[in-house]
Amino acid sequence: MATNQDMIGRNEIDDLEAILSITNTDVDAVAHAVADNADAIFTWDYEKGARPKLNRLYEKAKTSMWNGETDLPWDTPVDQEAVVLANAANAGGLNGGMDLTGTPFAKWTDKEWIRLGIESQNWTLSQFMHGEQGALLCTAKIVESVPWIDAKYYAATQVMDEARHVEVFAKYLDTKLSGHYPINAHLRLLLDDIISDSRWDMTYLGMQIMVEGLALAAFGFIHQLTTEPLLKQLLRYVMSDEARHVAFGVLSLQDYYTELSAAELRERQEFAFEAAVRMRDRFLQQEVWDRLGVPVKEAVRLAMEAPERAGFQSMLFSKIVPNCKKLGLLDAADGWLRQKFTELGVIAFEDWADTGEEYDMFQLARGETGGDGDQARVPQPA
Numbered sequence: 001m002a003t004n005q006d007m008i009g010r011n012e013i014d015d016l017e018a019i020l021s022i023t024n025t026d027v028d029a030v031a032h033a034v035a036d037n038a039d040a041i042f043t044w045d046y047e048k049g050a051r052p053k054l055n056r057l058y059e060k061a062k063t064s065m066w067n068g069e070t071d072l073p074w075d076t077p078v079d080q081e082a083v084v085l086a087n088a089a090n091a092g093g094l095n096g097g098m099d100l101t102g103t104p105f106a107k108w109t110d111k112e113w114i115r116l117g118i119e120s121q122n123w124t125l126s127q128f129m130h131g132e133q134g135a136l137l138c139t140a141k142i143v144e145s146v147p148w149i150d151a152k153y154y155a156a157t158q159v160m161d162e163a164r165h166v167e168v169f170a171k172y173l174d175t176k177l178s179g180h181y182p183i184n185a186h187l188r189l190l191l192d193d194i195i196s197d198s199r200w201d202m203t204y205l206g207m208q209i210m211v212e213g214l215a216l217a218a219f220g221f222i223h224q225l226t227t228e229p230l231l232k233q234l235l236r237y238v239m240s241d242e243a244r245h246v247a248f249g250v251l252s253l254q255d256y257y258t259e260l261s262a263a264e265l266r267e268r269q270e271f272a273f274e275a276a277v278r279m280r281d282r283f284l285q286q287e288v289w290d291r292l293g294v295p296v297k298e299a300v301r302l303a304m305e306a307p308e309r310a311g312f313q314s315m316l317f318s319k320i321v322p323n324c325k326k327l328g329l330l331d332a333a334d335g336w337l338r339q340k341f342t343e344l345g346v347i348a349f350e351d352w353a354d355t356g357e358e359y360d361m362f363q364l365a366r367g368e369t370g371g372d373g374d375q376a377r378v379p380q381p382a
């Protein structure tokens with residue numbers, strides 16, 4: 001059976017040296033190739049609706065499309081410094097109320113804290129954009145590799161959704177923020193693993209269940225926190241799509257996983273655990289500390305100790321854990337993943353709502369579109 005060393009390249013989950021030793025080496029490259037190792041599958045069974053829940057999701061997706069250019073209020077001015085100050089006011093001050101005596105931050109004035117806040121925004125939105133491109137490529141791969149016509153149909157709509165998400169995050173970064181970051185090394189490692197796996201269900205497990213489950217929680221958190229109206233609306237729109245995408249993962253894998261052996265399920269559990277650790281590592285934003293010229297290790301150690309950190313980090317798993325439970329992954333193979341999620345401190349979410357049917361709740365309501373006033377394609381709440 002795989003050890004932590006085999007799965008995540010280190011024995012101790014919190015081994016800071018090992019986490020920080022993973023860095024991007026080719027930050028100036030404009031392209032990155034990954035072998036996708038999977039067969040493209042034709043199906044000759046065209047019976048639409050053979051999988052009724054996927055068919056319903058597909059019909060819902062067709063009428064839920066929005067236009068990133070015209071439905072969002074791009075003329076909204078964004079003052080990054082004001083956004084940082086507004087966020088700080090909600091979070092107990094610019095330094096989060098921490099005691100920083102004896103650290104490199106002890107001498108920081110408001111100016112440095114504001115710069116950190118601005119760089120964090122640039123970094124966060126950049127990583128969302130890269131993650132969205134990961135979703136675009138993964139879902140295009142699902143169109144090819146999944147054997148069922150209802151799933152191919154649905155995945156095709158998700159490809160369009162993800163194109164729109166990459167587009168709106170890129171536009172927000174270019175026109176409202178002040179700089180891009182290359183993809184975080186841990187996120188890239190994870191996306192590469194997901195894309196290069198030859199088994200079609202692993203694309204779903206990595207992307208729809210793990211990455212998008214985390215994205216849905218993170219977008220929800222920022223949507224609630226931010227007072228910047230354009231970003232708030234952008235995230236609201238993206239979340240209405242993401243909830244469907246996560247449901248797509250749950251509905252597709254639910255039946256399939258009942259057919260797998262304990263050994264096969266254990267491989268899925270290990271994959272889910274590896275993804276969970278990579279996503280946790282990526283949120284340490286080591287590239288920001290580097291750009292600010294702060295000793296990275298010390299900064300990351302402090303960030304890990306910050307009082308609000310534990311809550312934020314575990315909240316990111318609030319969708320993933322119940323969805324893994326619904327798929328039977330927590331308790332398969334003698335509860336191996338339950339044990340791992342307990343070690344990561346996120347098992348408490350197991351009884352939260354899963355996302356199999358939650359997408360109706362996230363649907364855009366009449367009047368929520370901003371652009372051309374054409375309400376006809378915006379679905380009614382169920």
Ligand SMILES: [Fe+2]
Pocket residue numbers: 132135161162165242
């Ligand atoms: Fe997306």
Ligand SMILES: [Fe+2]
Pocket residue numbers: 135162212241242245
């Ligand atoms: Fe998505």
